[in-house]
Amino acid sequence: MATIKDIALLSNVSASTVSRVLNNDKLISVQEETRMRIFEAAKELGYKTIYERRITKRTEKKSLSIGIVLCQSLEEELNDPYFLSIRQGIEEELKNQGINNSAMFRLYDMETNQMVRDLDGILVVGIINDQALKMISNHSDNVVYVNHSPDEDLYDSVIIDFEKGTERALRHFLNAGHTEIGFIGGVEREHLNHAKVVVENQRLITFERIMEKEGILNQESIFIGEYTMASGYELMKKALNNPIYPKAFFISSDPMAIGALRAVQEAGLSVPDDVAIIGFDDIEMAKFCSTPLTTVKVHTKEMGKTGVKLLIDRIHGRKMPLKVTVxxxxIIRQSCGVSQDAT
Incomplete structure (x- = not known):
């Protein structure tokens, strides 16, 4: 790239004069002929001022066309604010980056939508199967996966450490002396052509591993349904119908935990005195429950924002894939019955 010195040499003036002329310094007095010679030299060498480079960079960002592919159905997104928050983070960061040209797709109708073929980059939110992965990857070299890492040697991804988050919650219960711990969770699915395939739940896998290691795993204390408040409510009612039920529950989403909290209260029991609860996500509603909810906080908006930053970096030439773990x-509140200091 041409420099001030290159222009000075070509136009036969000093570098300081070139700098002041190109940056429109009102205090410098030069002949019009000299001024035109400097501008012509700069144009010939392809030089752009800092201001011009900023304008060009801003324009390039605005011209990018970004697709957001959501692997969840609309109903799932409405029932679980987790994925909605990720999408909001993506949209906020696109706005911050000056990118106004974006389109949103649901995974199951992408095959019939030709717009995806004309995008500069794609952000995929959620779990995706091999067929859909190949379809998207064939349409763009610039793909970032959020909340899923299909192949860290090929694709950028932003994930959270479900294992560490789950272990942190369970250690809190174990350190408080709980030996009867139940699990309430939902199933995650891949979506394509309206077909649904259940995938493994890392929170459940971690729960079983830790409970087995502690010698207190009880498969009858594991209850699986959907990631909704209604499902959490029904599963907790089912758990409490047993003559002997766990005195603590790790629940793998806050909406399910809020539903479960309601079921405990309807049974005439107290949270946390009779049943302690820890949720997962830290949605806004968690702190406003009748018994404020202890939960594993996931920085979902930051996941979305990080995905956008990775994608822009990828579009601008980076080839090496990156995997970011958020x-x-x-977050300790009343529902677990144990203060942070106690553990």
């Missing part, structure tokens, strides 16, 4: 933290 941290979680345990």
């Amino acid at each position: 941290s979680t933290e345990l």
